[in-house]
Amino acid sequence: MTPTPEGVGCGADPSKTKGQGLSSHQSIFTCTGERGKVRLLLRKSCGGIGPYCPPKALLPRWEQCMMVEVRVIARGTLNRFVENRVDRKLQKAVKAHLDAWYAEVESATWRNSAELKEQYRSASIVSAERVVFNIKGNEFRVVVAINYHYQVLLVKWLGTHREYDKIDVQKVEYDKSRYTGPSHSDGE
Numbered sequence: 001m002t003p004t005p006e007g008v009g010c011g012a013d014p015s016k017t018k019g020q021g022l023s024s025h026q027s028i029f030t031c032t033g034e035r036g037k038v039r040l041l042l043r044k045s046c047g048g049i050g051p052y053c054p055p056k057a058l059l060p061r062w063e064q065c066m067m068v069e070v071r072v073i074a075r076g077t078l079n080r081f082v083e084n085r086v087d088r089k090l091q092k093a094v095k096a097h098l099d100a101w102y103a104e105v106e107s108a109t110w111r112n113s114a115e116l117k118e119q120y121r122s123a124s125i126v127s128a129e130r131v132v133f134n135i136k137g138n139e140f141r142v143v144v145a146i147n148y149h150y151q152v153l154l155v156k157w158l159g160t161h162r163e164y165d166k167i168d169v170q171k172v173e174y175d176k177s178r179y180t181g182p183s184h185s186d187g188e
Contacts, residue, residue, distance in 0.1 A: 070108045070146075073154045078102060080179040081158045097136040105153060112148055126169050130156075143169055 082095045110116045113125045124132040126143075133142040141164040143157040157172045158179070 069106055070110065070151045070153050072102060072106050073152065075102065077155045077158065077174075077179055084179060084181055085159070094136055094140065097140075098142075101133060101135055101142070109151065110146075110148055113146075116146070130170060132164075132169060143167075143172055 078098045079095075082091050082098065086094045104119075108116070108119065110119070113128065113131065116131060117123060117125060120133060122134045122138070126132060129145050129147065131144050131146055133144065134140075135142055138161060140158070140160055142155060143164075145154045145156055146152070154174070156174050157167065157169075159167075
């Protein structure tokens with residue numbers, strides 16, 4: 001499991017399941033984030049990745065366990081990259097390609113890297129958690145960390161193919177300053 005940022009995280013709370021009429025294949029997770037705590041009732045039979053409606057909800061059984069779409073963190077990184085690091089003449093095309101990639105990834109429900117590879121044959125699986133996507137005919141690369149269990153994708157790095165050749169893809173981490181100002185590297 002990918003470590004979560006300090007002060008943010010999810011965890012099962014077995015003490016919360018007692019006396020709530022939950023079956024053995026259900027558990028409650030409490031997730032703490034920037035906006036406070038959220039309690040999710042999860043079904044283990046669904047791979048434990050989607051919220052489950054409360055037991056007495058008026059939904060058909062097949063809708064009670066719905067897959068959650070992949071949450072991509074952060075859309076702003078993609079937009080800032082286009083604004084600050086892409087040549088003005090190419091910005092519209094690069095933005096269109098990144099928007100299309102974002103829309104596809106956001107609606108995905110991959111349970112593992114094999115399922116991701118079925119959809120994106122050109123993606124490079126670096127490790128169980130790290131993947132490299134090719135954007136705009138391999139002109140640009142997006143390095144991401146994926147937590148399949150929680151359906152979260154975190155953009156770690158984004159750049160040109162030339163810049164990609166200079167990084168260690170297994171160790172590269174997100175650097176906010178890289179996307180906040182105009183690029184001076186490689187004449188990009």
